[in-house]
Amino acid sequence: MALRKQGVGAQEIALAARIASNARIFMDEEETIDLAGFINEFMGYADELAGVAVSAGGEPSLGSPRARAREDAVRRSDVRDAVLDAAPTRSGSFFVVPRILDPQGEEGSL
Amino acid sequence: MQLSMTAAETARRVSEGELRPLETVDVFMKTAREREPNLHALLAVLEERAGHAAERLDASLSRGEGPGPLSGVPVVLDDGICVRGTPTTCASRMLEGWIAPYDSAASEMLDSSGAIICAKGNMDEFSIGCSTETSAFGATANPCDPGRVPGGSAGGCAAAVAAGYAPLALACDTGGSLLQPASYCGVYGLRPTYGLVSRWGVAALAPSMDQLGILSRTVEDAALALSVISGHDPRDAMSSPGDRPDYMAAVAVPDGKDARRPLAGRRIATVAEMRGGSDLAGACREALDRTLAMLAEAGAELVEVHLPLSFNHGLACYQVLLAAEASSSLARFDGVRHGLSAEADSLNSLYLGTRGKGFGREVKRVAAAGTYILGSDRYEDCYLRASNVRRRIVGELLDALAGCDLIALPTTPTTAFRRGELDGDYFGMSLSLSFTVQASLAGLPALSFNAAGAGELPAGVQLIAPRRGEAGLLAAAAAIERVRASRDEAGERRSER
Amino acid sequence: MRHVYTPVIGLEIHVQLATESKLFCPCSTDYIGAEPNTNVCPVCLGLPGALPTLNARAVELAVRAAMGLSCEIHDGTIFHRKHYFYADLPKAYQVSQYDRPLADRGELYISGDGGSPKRIGITRLHLEEDAGKLVHSAADGRLEGARESYADFNRGGVPLAEIVSDPDIGSPREAREYVSALRRLVRYLGVSDGDMDRGSMRVDANVSVVKSNADTGEILYRGDRAEIKNMNSLRSVERALEYEIRRQRATLESGGTLERETRHWNDGEGVTTSMRSKEAALDYRCLPDPDLGPIEVSREMLDAIRSSLPEMPWEREARFIGDYSLSEVDAAVLVETPALADYYERCVRSGASPLRASNWVRTEVLRVLNERGVGIEECPVRPEELGLLVSMLDEGRASTTVAKEIFGLMVDRGLSLQEATDRCGAHGELSQEDLELAARSVLDANPDVLTEIMGGRDLKGKKRKFICGLVMKETRGRATPGAVEDVIARFLEGME
Numbered sequence A: 001m002a003l004r005k006q007g008v009g010a011q012e013i014a015l016a017a018r019i020a021s022n023a024r025i026f027m028d029e030e031e032t033i034d035l036a037g038f039i040n041e042f043m044g045y046a047d048e049l050a051g052v053a054v055s056a057g058g059e060p061s062l063g064s065p066r067a068r069a070r071e072d073a074v075r076r077s078d079v080r081d082a083v084l085d086a087a088p089t090r091s092g093s094f095f096v097v098p099r100i101l102d103p104q105g106e107e108g109s110l
Numbered sequence B: 001m002q003l004s005m006t007a008a009e010t011a012r013r014v015s016e017g018e019l020r021p022l023e024t025v026d027v028f029m030k031t032a033r034e035r036e037p038n039l040h041a042l043l044a045v046l047e048e049r050a051g052h053a054a055e056r057l058d059a060s061l062s063r064g065e066g067p068g069p070l071s072g073v074p075v076v077l078d079d080g081i082c083v084r085g086t087p088t089t090c091a092s093r094m095l096e097g098w099i100a101p102y103d104s105a106a107s108e109m110l111d112s113s114g115a116i117i118c119a120k121g122n123m124d125e126f127s128i129g130c131s132t133e134t135s136a137f138g139a140t141a142n143p144c145d146p147g148r149v150p151g152g153s154a155g156g157c158a159a160a161v162a163a164g165y166a167p168l169a170l171a172c173d174t175g176g177s178l179l180q181p182a183s184y185c186g187v188y189g190l191r192p193t194y195g196l197v198s199r200w201g202v203a204a205l206a207p208s209m210d211q212l213g214i215l216s217r218t219v220e221d222a223a224l225a226l227s228v229i230s231g232h233d234p235r236d237a238m239s240s241p242g243d244r245p246d247y248m249a250a251v252a253v254p255d256g257k258d259a260r261r262p263l264a265g266r267r268i269a270t271v272a273e274m275r276g277g278s279d280l281a282g283a284c285r286e287a288l289d290r291t292l293a294m295l296a297e298a299g300a301e302l303v304e305v306h307l308p309l310s311f312n313h314g315l316a317c318y319q320v321l322l323a324a325e326a327s328s329s330l331a332r333f334d335g336v337r338h339g340l341s342a343e344a345d346s347l348n349s350l351y352l353g354t355r356g357k358g359f360g361r362e363v364k365r366v367a368a369a370g371t372y373i374l375g376s377d378r379y380e381d382c383y384l385r386a387s388n389v390r391r392r393i394v395g396e397l398l399d400a401l402a403g404c405d406l407i408a409l410p411t412t413p414t415t416a417f418r419r420g421e422l423d424g425d426y427f428g429m430s431l432s433l434s435f436t437v438q439a440s441l442a443g444l445p446a447l448s449f450n451a452a453g454a455g456e457l458p459a460g461v462q463l464i465a466p467r468r469g470e471a472g473l474l475a476a477a478a479a480i481e482r483v484r485a486s487r488d489e490a491g492e493r494r495s496e497r
Numbered sequence C: 001m002r003h004v005y006t007p008v009i010g011l012e013i014h015v016q017l018a019t020e021s022k023l024f025c026p027c028s029t030d031y032i033g034a035e036p037n038t039n040v041c042p043v044c045l046g047l048p049g050a051l052p053t054l055n056a057r058a059v060e061l062a063v064r065a066a067m068g069l070s071c072e073i074h075d076g077t078i079f080h081r082k083h084y085f086y087a088d089l090p091k092a093y094q095v096s097q098y099d100r101p102l103a104d105r106g107e108l109y110i111s112g113d114g115g116s117p118k119r120i121g122i123t124r125l126h127l128e129e130d131a132g133k134l135v136h137s138a139a140d141g142r143l144e145g146a147r148e149s150y151a152d153f154n155r156g157g158v159p160l161a162e163i164v165s166d167p168d169i170g171s172p173r174e175a176r177e178y179v180s181a182l183r184r185l186v187r188y189l190g191v192s193d194g195d196m197d198r199g200s201m202r203v204d205a206n207v208s209v210v211k212s213n214a215d216t217g218e219i220l221y222r223g224d225r226a227e228i229k230n231m232n233s234l235r236s237v238e239r240a241l242e243y244e245i246r247r248q249r250a251t252l253e254s255g256g257t258l259e260r261e262t263r264h265w266n267d268g269e270g271v272t273t274s275m276r277s278k279e280a281a282l283d284y285r286c287l288p289d290p291d292l293g294p295i296e297v298s299r300e301m302l303d304a305i306r307s308s309l310p311e312m313p314w315e316r317e318a319r320f321i322g323d324y325s326l327s328e329v330d331a332a333v334l335v336e337t338p339a340l341a342d343y344y345e346r347c348v349r350s351g352a353s354p355l356r357a358s359n360w361v362r363t364e365v366l367r368v369l370n371e372r373g374v375g376i377e378e379c380p381v382r383p384e385e386l387g388l389l390v391s392m393l394d395e396g397r398a399s400t401t402v403a404k405e406i407f408g409l410m411v412d413r414g415l416s417l418q419e420a421t422d423r424c425g426a427h428g429e430l431s432q433e434d435l436e437l438a439a440r441s442v443l444d445a446n447p448d449v450l451t452e453i454m455g456g457r458d459l460k461g462k463k464r465k466f467i468c469g470l471v472m473k474e475t476r477g478r479a480t481p482g483a484v485e486d487v488i489a490r491f492l493e494g495m496e
Helices: A010-022 A029-050 A080-086 B007-015 B021-039 B047-062 B105-113 B155-162 B179-185 B219-229 B247-251 B282-297 B308-330 B347-358 B361-373 B380-402 B426-433 B437-442 B470-496 C056-068 C172-188 C234-253 C299-307 C313-324 C328-334 C338-349 C354-372 C383-394 C400-413 C417-424 C432-445 C447-454 C462-474 C481-495
Strands: A094-098 B042-045 B074-078 B116-121 B168-173 B188-191 B211-216 B267-271 B301-305 B406-410 B446-450 B460-464 C003-016 C080-083 C093-096 C103-111 C117-129 C133-136 C148-152 C159-165 C201-213 C219-222 C226-231 C261-266 C271-275
Touching: A010 A029, A010 B361, A029 B308, A029 B361, A029 B380, A029 B426, A094 B347, B007 B021, B007 B047, B007 B219, B021 B042, B021 B047, B021 B074, B021 B116, B021 B155, B042 B155, B047 B116, B074 B105, B074 B155, B105 B116, B105 B219, B116 B155, B155 B168, B155 B179, B155 B211, B168 B219, B179 B188, B179 B211, B179 B446, B179 B460, B188 B219, B188 B470, B211 B219, B219 B247, B219 B470, B247 B470, B267 B282, B282 B301, B282 B406, B282 B460, B282 B470, B308 B361, B308 B380, B308 B426, B308 B437, B347 B361, B361 B426, B380 B406, B380 B437, B406 B470, B437 B460, B446 B470, B460 B470, C003 C172, C003 C234, C056 C103, C056 C117, C056 C159, C056 C172, C056 C299, C093 C117, C103 C172, C117 C172, C172 C201, C172 C234, C172 C313, C201 C234, C226 C234, C226 C271, C234 C261, C234 C271, C313 C328, C313 C338, C313 C354, C328 C338, C328 C354, C338 C354, C338 C383, C354 C383, C354 C400, C383 C400, C383 C417, C400 C417, C432 C447, C432 C462, C432 C481, C447 C462, C447 C481, C462 C481
Parallel strands: B074 B116, B074 B168, B267 B301, B267 B406, C226 C261
Antiparallel strands: A094 C148, B042 B116, B168 B211, B188 B211, B188 B446, B406 B460, B446 B460, C003 C159, C003 C201, C080 C093, C103 C117, C117 C159, C133 C148, C201 C219, C201 C226, C261 C271
């Protein structure tokens, strides 16, 4: 198994920082460097698969059975109160989230 | 009640009135209290819930109502399985204190079978890990050697069964997360066919590979538990309908002439790629050889199959698919509706802060890696490619199983490693899944049992069957169990002379 | 060199499917006016361990819509997870369809700008789940300036069909026609309410402008497209596109360039404003959803749905024009909803002449519905009765005035045709007493004319004719002219 084990350069660290941001996971500098190394090693597995000849195209499904579709009937769930009670921040029947528009960060998708 | 009482025996005694449910719960609690300080196999002990369940069962039995097949049997569920009204943390700070508002199919079925859910088992955080060391709430020790890991992610459950807290535990297997701990702790681990057991209420890791499985100390108990928890659940779209065989019949002692060669006519294959592999520890090779001898003794014909793709590239394929699916399953933890929620003045910082604080290192790494490979620039050469390789691996395995009844191979390349030895070495640790990822990739059932010599560190051997071939697995394992028991007896008699 | 600027418009329309329960869980879809977070469950809240199960009716309705759009419908398409982080998305992914949609390559005909039917291609139709709703804390309810927002997941998981048109639409007017035609179709098929006000139909537009040489037609510049969002009515769609096309053209005319962007339509101020360009930022990291198998669309299912389809609105319209000789405009009004078209046809089948029935339904009936703010289903006059009334007019058995009076009584007093007709007295022979009463009241009301006649100053009989005319009017044409003359003659004789 060919694992990349070199040290990580600035480009890889920048990539790791972007990845962490896309995954919305805060990482400090140390963690980001660690992630860069991890991604390198991880991509070794992906590279290994490149060496395995595969037949062209096709959908990545296992030929699983057709989705068994459910009858269109309403059933009430009883989790509502428990879920709202467990909400980190709640206002009446709503979940509260902080300011969505962030001057520095990305806007939410509308 | 003795510590080693099986589930089958417990259920029989409780239903016949010889034993009261409260007694079985009591023994569980005593054992746990005694051994927990050293093992830390559990994250939550459900004393109140178990007490109520025992009382209800007691009342129902006194009314003459029919006992369920697992009446009074204490069970441990891993902490990724929702039990309504109880903490379900997935061993993560992200869900610390989260009380599941609904029941999993598993807990529903256990409740209606008369079983008593006594505790939640420790695990690797969100099932990401192979040693239970990534649990946010402390690691678990291996009861067979406390300086070693019990394996993971279902290490807590495997340890609880091995240590005699309960005869049964249920945990999720993804890539071997139940089979590997079974091997390391010396208990039976059964991973059912994908779709045989409902995943409703089991926190997802890699949905195309997750399957709820069983840990037990006897084959009969595994069969008993499987009869209870298997079956179609309309709430799980990948749960498959279809008749199930009588699993208990599969493990019953055959009579007369068949008794000595119960596996006559069965073809059991070894994997050519296992031969001469330097990755395989001596103890594990011996365990395999010992098992093959017992299989032959039980009448099986041994053949060989070649599985180059599955064994040379299964792990890589698994790693890619796992990271991709796991990153998707973990995306929902964002501090909005439940669990940990960071102080934040914007939505984005809420996400970053919550996931930064709530996830441990391995989870962050894998979630990030998965996010990366699902990106549009990497999707094709990572996920798509791995999916294609997966399909070919499935084909290879199914072809092999067309020519035999079962495949036999070691469950793990080594016995349990030492605690701390592979800390932080995600890839090194994942090598312990080298022989279990295949069943997960193909959705095939696998059963692992301890094949180490007496007094030795456990070393698991597993049997893999075609889809819905659990009866075959159980029958073969039962035959081996009997051969082994008779050998042990003979050995004891010899040593007594 | 003269330039010509040609707009290129494509519309992406999300249609909420009229199911009882959500796409992937049995929660109710009835979220309008519901208490927040009451139609929720572990699945649509994205709790750990929850799993989706596909709603069969949602598939059926999507297939119906696809058939109405003459799409190719594919068996075995899969769901994908579209990942992005936002407060209205509990799983941090939306289950949708990516590269292979349920249906594609369809068409819808609209009335083109040239006056003749124009074909608008349908690129694709796919199934996806709706997101929850966010209420923003800013005073004007807008996102800008909101310090926090409130999430309600009642709407999360409601089934949507996303319908994407080819960029065949050539003007804001055509865009409006397209939306209108699509709305009519989904209502006809019972697929959706298609109500833009209530959000069961949402329109986004992709619009760009092509600059070409007016003489040679050579294309000089293709502007990048802008995606326009937040158009909440037919009128907004038209106005927003008019504005945007003007804006893009102005940019090109002044030598500027246009880049891919997303813009927000502000209905109050009548402008589109740029949202920060999100194209680069959003990589949805689509993953085939491992919790759901491929969507089954079998031959049997297609046959069953096809045989249950109603007549398409354009087919009905054509039939009305052909069979009933209605004008295009009138036919279009009558087929606006299937219920209205049914009403009209039942009216005609009860014996009414098609043209007159068309007038009556389009004027009298629609006016009543408008006044009362109800739909045709609540029309107080049954179509069969209206049909009989109209045939009375056809056969000259009543005048228009009388007929309207009868209709008025049926509407206001809820009377049946028989009852209303009796009440109006336009029915059957006039009794002798009523005729004499009418004659007497006319004579009493016209003493001067009477004096003239009695004084022998009606040599040509004009004044007598005048009096008879008044009596005819009074009796609403129910008496024959002869009978009226007799009565008047007798009265006059009696007075001598």
